[in-house]
Amino acid sequence: MREPASCRARRGNCEIITRMRYTDHIPTTNPEVLAKLERWFHERAEILVRTRVPCSGNEEFEFFSSFTALVERMREALPGTWFTIFEQPQLPLRGVVDDDFIARCLKCIPNGAEYLILETVRRVAGKRSWFHDHSDDVYAELPAYLEDSRGVSVAVGLYPPTLEERDDVIHVFTPKTDGIVPKLPY
Numbered sequence: 001m002r003e004p005a006s007c008r009a010r011r012g013n014c015e016i017i018t019r020m021r022y023t024d025h026i027p028t029t030n031p032e033v034l035a036k037l038e039r040w041f042h043e044r045a046e047i048l049v050r051t052r053v054p055c056s057g058n059e060e061f062e063f064f065s066s067f068t069a070l071v072e073r074m075r076e077a078l079p080g081t082w083f084t085i086f087e088q089p090q091l092p093l094r095g096v097v098d099d100d101f102i103a104r105c106l107k108c109i110p111n112g113a114e115y116l117i118l119e120t121v122r123r124v125a126g127k128r129s130w131f132h133d134h135s136d137d138v139y140a141e142l143p144a145y146l147e148d149s150r151g152v153s154v155a156v157g158l159y160p161p162t163l164e165e166r167d168d169v170i171h172v173f174t175p176k177t178d179g180i181v182p183k184l185p186y
Contacts, residue, residue, distance in 0.1 A: 054184035
């Protein structure tokens with residue numbers, strides 16, 4: 001008999017979650033999640049995180065190089081903020097956008113595949129800052145989107161598996177102060 005997509009097992013007094021579905025609304029404060037993330041950071045130099053703020057339609061990507069920085073970001077987020085965290089390396093094409101880098105991206109991204117371009121240097125406007133990104137599946141537009149980041153350090157690759165429920169992808173949500181995760185639209 002196959003195990004369900006989301007399997008919960010008991011070990012002593014602790015509930016172990018083997019696969020973290022986004023429909024489970026697991027809080028960012030879950031001890032198992034934090035332990036798993038800490039292990040991942042011991043094994044990886046960086047981890048890609050997608051953040052979605054509820055009721056905003058906003059999706060942002062950012063690389064984190066430390067467990068502490070990611071935990072702080074999750075702690076500061078609005079209640080209900082959805083974090084998708086990828087254990088496996090993402091966006092393998094790295095460099096400053098120039099003609100050679102654009103040519104390399106065109107060779108490596110398959111025609112018809114959805115891709116993500118993520119600047120690795122924050123843009124700043126007043127008090128707001130962000131990592132500019134662009135995603136699309138129109139191969140012919142890839143050079144133009146890269147051109148928008150000419151001279152800037154970027155990471156490029158296939159769009160990450162943001163909705164997949166896998167052991168190497170964690171979906172967690174910032175809880176309210178009472179520890180409950182609000183279920184909100186994104």
